[in-house]
Amino acid sequence: MAKKPQLAIDTRPWRDAANNKPFVRIKNVSKKFGDVSAVNDVSLDIYRSELFCLLGGSGSGKSTLLRMLAGFEIPTSGTIEIDGQDMTDVPPYNRPVNMMFQSYALFPHMTVEQNIAYGLKRDHLPKDEIAARVTELLALVKLQDYGKRKPHQLSGGQRQRVALARALAKRPKLLLLDEPLGALDKKLREETQFELVKIQESLGVTFVVVTHDQEEAMTLATRIGVMNQGEIVMIGEPTDIYEYPNSRFVANFIGSANMVEGTVTEDEPDHIRIRSAELGCDIYVGHGVDCAPDQILWWAIRPEKMRLSREKPEHPQNANVTTGVVEEIAYLGDISVYQVALESGKRIRVSQTNSVRGNPDAITWEEKVYVTWDDNAGSVLTV
Amino acid sequence: MTTTHDPTIPPPRRLKPWNAVERGLAKVGITGRMLVLAAPFLWLLVFFLIPLFVVFGISLATKQFGRPPFSPLLTTDEGTVQLTLHLNNYIRLFTDNLYVAAYLSSIRIAAIATVITLLIGYPMAYAIARAPGQWRSILLMLVILPFFTSLLLRVYALTGFMRGNGVINQFLGLFGIEPLVMMQTDFAVYVGLVYTYLPFMILPLYTTLVKLDDSLLEASADLGAKPLRTFLTITLPLSIPGIVAGSMLVFIPAIGEFVIPSLLGGPETLMIGRVLWDEFFTATNWPRAAAVACAMLVVVVVPIMLLQRFQNAVVEK
Numbered sequence: 001m002a003k004k005p006q007l008a009i010d011t012r013p014w015r016d017a018a019n020n021k022p023f024v025r026i027k028n029v030s031k032k033f034g035d036v037s038a039v040n041d042v043s044l045d046i047y048r049s050e051l052f053c054l055l056g057g058s059g060s061g062k063s064t065l066l067r068m069l070a071g072f073e074i075p076t077s078g079t080i081e082i083d084g085q086d087m088t089d090v091p092p093y094n095r096p097v098n099m100m101f102q103s104y105a106l107f108p109h110m111t112v113e114q115n116i117a118y119g120l121k122r123d124h125l126p127k128d129e130i131a132a133r134v135t136e137l138l139a140l141v142k143l144q145d146y147g148k149r150k151p152h153q154l155s156g157g158q159r160q161r162v163a164l165a166r167a168l169a170k171r172p173k174l175l176l177l178d179e180p181l182g183a184l185d186k187k188l189r190e191e192t193q194f195e196l197v198k199i200q201e202s203l204g205v206t207f208v209v210v211t212h213d214q215e216e217a218m219t220l221a222t223r224i225g226v227m228n229q230g231e232i233v234m235i236g237e238p239t240d241i242y243e244y245p246n247s248r249f250v251a252n253f254i255g256s257a258n259m260v261e262g263t264v265t266e267d268e269p270d271h272i273r274i275r276s277a278e279l280g281c282d283i284y285v286g287h288g289v290d291c292a293p294d295q296i297l298w299w300a301i302r303p304e305k306m307r308l309s310r311e312k313p314e315h316p317q318n319a320n321v322t323t324g325v326v327e328e329i330a331y332l333g334d335i336s337v338y339q340v341a342l343e344s345g346k347r348i349r350v351s352q353t354n355s356v357r358g359n360p361d362a363i364t365w366e367e368k369v370y371v372t373w374d375d376n377a378g379s380v381l382t383v
Numbered sequence: 384m385t386t387t388h389d390p391t392i393p394p395p396r397r398l399k400p401w402n403a404v405e406r407g408l409a410k411v412g413i414t415g416r417m418l419v420l421a422a423p424f425l426w427l428l429v430f431f432l433i434p435l436f437v438v439f440g441i442s443l444a445t446k447q448f449g450r451p452p453f454s455p456l457l458t459t460d461e462g463t464v465q466l467t468l469h470l471n472n473y474i475r476l477f478t479d480n481l482y483v484a485a486y487l488s489s490i491r492i493a494a495i496a497t498v499i500t501l502l503i504g505y506p507m508a509y510a511i512a513r514a515p516g517q518w519r520s521i522l523l524m525l526v527i528l529p530f531f532t533s534l535l536l537r538v539y540a541l542t543g544f545m546r547g548n549g550v551i552n553q554f555l556g557l558f559g560i561e562p563l564v565m566m567q568t569d570f571a572v573y574v575g576l577v578y579t580y581l582p583f584m585i586l587p588l589y590t591t592l593v594k595l596d597d598s599l600l601e602a603s604a605d606l607g608a609k610p611l612r613t614f615l616t617i618t619l620p621l622s623i624p625g626i627v628a629g630s631m632l633v634f635i636p637a638i639g640e641f642v643i644p645s646l647l648g649g650p651e652t653l654m655i656g657r658v659l660w661d662e663f664f665t666a667t668n669w670p671r672a673a674a675v676a677c678a679m680l681v682v683v684v685v686p687i688m689l690l691q692r693f694q695n696a697v698v699e700k
Contacts, residue, residue, distance in 0.1 A: 070601075070605060071604075071605075072601055072604075072605075091604070092601070092604040092605050093604045093605070093606075093607050093608055093609055094607075097605075098605055098606065099601075099602070099605045101598050101601070101602055102598075103596070103598055105596065105598035105599050105601065105602035106602075107599060107602070107603075107617060108599075108621070109620050109621055118603070118606050118608075118616075119606030119607050122606060122607035122608050122612065123607060166602075166606070169606075170606065170607065
């Protein structure tokens with residue numbers, strides 16, 4: 001594999017949207033099947049060489065959106081532009097776009113080589129050039145010795161790589177991947193994730209990946225678009241999506257989160273204070289939030305952002321400390337997840353790194369513990 | 384704790400006599416699996432292989448008056464058993480131009496009918512396979528529906544369409560067009576064969592086409608193939624098993640077809656089924672008829688074996 005290519009000074013063009021032209025421009029796209037709205041008024045800009053993940057549960061419309069990019073579905077309304085050209089009604093065989101299918105869709109009656117060469121033959125390239133390209137692609141996906149095999153003689157991982165090679169053969173401007181690693185087992189999936197990113201970076205092709213696996217999305221993506229019920233509810237870099245979710249749906253969908261309801265009691269430019277009966281204490285948030293006093297809102301915090309202790313910690317604003325009893329402990333090796341029942345009956349999950357080997361002094365079942373967190377550890381959510 | 388099983392009720396036991404039978408059979412080395420396999424073998428032995436040998440035996444006799452109307456193969460004469468095999472029936476098949484011409488003509492007619500059936504049946508099967516789910520079973524039912532009436536009736540009904548003052552000619556007469564001669568021609572035989580055997584072509588084609596994965600067609604389009612190219616490079620090659628099966632189901636019975644050529648065909652429509660009928664019932668020459676039948680079996684078995692071999696080759700690939 002070649003050395004990692006030199007990255008441009010700014011590798012995140014979406015951060016400066018005013019000065020960067022998006023490569024794929026989806027404008028107000030909707031798709032209805034009969035009365036059912038699969039995709040609902042989605043607008044999305046994807047930049048050149050991005051690896052964009054569409055993440056959502058089943059029925060969220062992510063696959064329909066991908067199929068509209070490929071041309072298999074025509075949007076009911078809205079437009080799709082790829083590289084400055086309107087592609088909304090262009091049939092799939094005339095688009096500079098290739099797709100890797102979820103089931104790989106390898107042609108069973110053709111050898112690996114014939115599968116990879118299929119798209120090149122449609123372009124009427126000279127024979128020796130096709131042969132050279134096929135050899136090059138087989139090397140890229142490390143299947144040099146498998147060219148003469150039929151798809152049914154390959155393992156799942158090998159088929160996945162043939163599908164990738166076939167999709168890359170025509171050097172598409174945009175590669176669409178529908179659950180590319182879904183059919184692989186966990187170990188192989190993890191290996192292939194990095195391989196996929198490496199190939200994407202070395203070729204500089206724009207990837208749009210559809211997945212329901214948030215871990216996969218976090219590993220692969222430059223940016224993630226979270227979809228729910230036909231709409232994109234949040235677009236952001238993996239860290240944004242995880243650390244700064246914009247809604248209760250995103251906070252719950254990505255990773256796990258403890259969520260409580262509360263009322264704003266202090267609303268200052270540099271901090272706010274939320275009273276939460278559920279949590280049994282005040283929440284002191286160390287930054288201003290666009291809200292009003294007495295507004296009811298939600299506060300979400302990740303399990304690993306909380307700490308457990310036997311002694312009551314001090315907090316200058318007399319907040320961010322609550323207490324409860326350890327009900328369950330899930331020992332996962334690297335971390336342990338504690339389920340703590342608060343006095344209100346609310347259960348929260350707190351994870352702690354097991355940094356001491358076989359710690360005899362670890363917090364155990366039925367112990368009364370204090371739970372605390374930093375002022376900026378949680379997210380204030382209004383929707 | 385919930386119990387789903389009442390311990391007071393013993394588990395169902397198999398009948399004692401059956402156990403005894405099984406043990407008894409096992410002693411002589413017969414298992415249940417062998418019995419299951421024996422059933423179809425026994426069926427084929429009694430209703431196919433034995434009759435076939437009887438027919439083959441008759442084909443080696445000569446015609447004689449009496450009952451049965453052929454000479455016995457084995458004769459006993461003063462303590463010696465004599466086996467007399469007459470090969471002249473088979474020799475006649477190759478020396479008399481009538482038989483060779485009838486075989487060739489049957490193969491030609493059956494082959495042309497098969498190709499026409501394929502050309503008509505493929506688009507129909509394709510349309511049914513691509514139809515929305517709730518339509519498919521209705522359309523398939525319509526394909527099978529003609530089988531609810533007897534073949535003879537349906538072929539007879541065709542004469543009502545094609546005869547001199549039939550439906551078609553009456554319709555043409557409305558426009559002042561002279562009546563067409565359709566009955567007693569090869570054309571009528573083709574119409575009859577194609578009409579009768581079309582379902583045998585559509586059903587196997589449908590089963591292969593309906594299994595065709597949509598994503599393969601999408602992948603082909605995605606890689607730049609226009610619909611016709613996708614059909615030629617993906618759909619058609621993947622439906623070859625259906626084409627082979629359908630063609631066999633049409634070609635093989637069409638070679639020996641008797642009802643259709645005798646009802647719709649003219650005197651010049653030469654098919655081996657009619658020759659066989661004439662030998663058997665008009666000339667009462669059972670040995671000759673049996674020889675014609677045995678030769679026909681070879682004519683039919685050879686293409687079957689070739690196709691079988693081809694199919695195995697496809698599967699291995």
